[in-house]
Amino acid sequence: MKFTSNNITDQTGIHFFAYSITKHFRHICRLNTGLDVGIDAEIEIVDQGDATGQYFRVQIKSTSDDVSSGKTYYIGEDHTAYWQRNMCPVIFCVVDVVRDKIYSKLISNESLRKTSTQYALDFSASDILDVSLAGKLFNPKLPSISDPVRVSFIEILGRIERLHINGFDVYGDVETVNEDEAVVNEVTAELVQLKKMCQRKGGVHNELGSKIDQTLQWIRSQVRSKIHDFDISQYY
Numbered sequence: 001m002k003f004t005s006n007n008i009t010d011q012t013g014i015h016f017f018a019y020s021i022t023k024h025f026r027h028i029c030r031l032n033t034g035l036d037v038g039i040d041a042e043i044e045i046v047d048q049g050d051a052t053g054q055y056f057r058v059q060i061k062s063t064s065d066d067v068s069s070g071k072t073y074y075i076g077e078d079h080t081a082y083w084q085r086n087m088c089p090v091i092f093c094v095v096d097v098v099r100d101k102i103y104s105k106l107i108s109n110e111s112l113r114k115t116s117t118q119y120a121l122d123f124s125a126s127d128i129l130d131v132s133l134a135g136k137l138f139n140p141k142l143p144s145i146s147d148p149v150r151v152s153f154i155e156i157l158g159r160i161e162r163l164h165i166n167g168f169d170v171y172g173d174v175e176t177v178n179e180d181e182a183v184v185n186e187v188t189a190e191l192v193q194l195k196k197m198c199q200r201k202g203g204v205h206n207e208l209g210s211k212i213d214q215t216l217q218w219i220r221s222q223v224r225s226k227i228h229d230f231d232i233s234q235y236y
Helices: 005-023 077-085 131-137 148-161 174-201 205-229
Strands: 028-031 041-047 050-063 071-075 090-096 101-106 119-123
Touching (some): 005 028, 005 041, 005 050, 071 090, 077 205, 101 119, 148 174, 148 205, 174 205
Parallel strands (some): 050 090
Antiparallel strands (some): 041 050, 090 101
């Protein structure tokens, strides 16, 4: 089994990232050693020596290219939807393993550029991850993890992740369609109520409301459309 130059670059970048976050930013960095579905690491924010229970999730890409001169990564809609629904802010980081530099972008509607078939993230010298930016970048804008609205949203996301259609382009039988449609109707009503609660509360709940709205849009475009496309007449 070969350990290629690409393997070396990937491993160097991931471990350099964890080292930098711990040494220079003084936060806790936990690398994902299990199944990777678009999240390579998790950062727990440390405030004056105290672990806060506030988290960022990170996608890490390693390269030997000079990112400061410009580099673009293309991402499929499934990944971007997963990141934007995530209850923790998600950061896309590029590690230049030759020059020991890290570049980062917070995944958001502002940072993602829509192309004809997917999304693009454009990196340049201005995206370098510098210690002086720690307070700006690592500043979660969500309610505390014990907030009732956030707790309810997390529970709903769990039900959405268990939908039969996840990972498939079309439904295979009428039973799974009916089961998913019942769940979708239920969670949609609950999400609409949570969104209204966020609008009333304002403040840090505005960002949470934005995530709820993104989830509603994903349900409409990725789930309801597939339910409607299913030809139930073939079973009668």
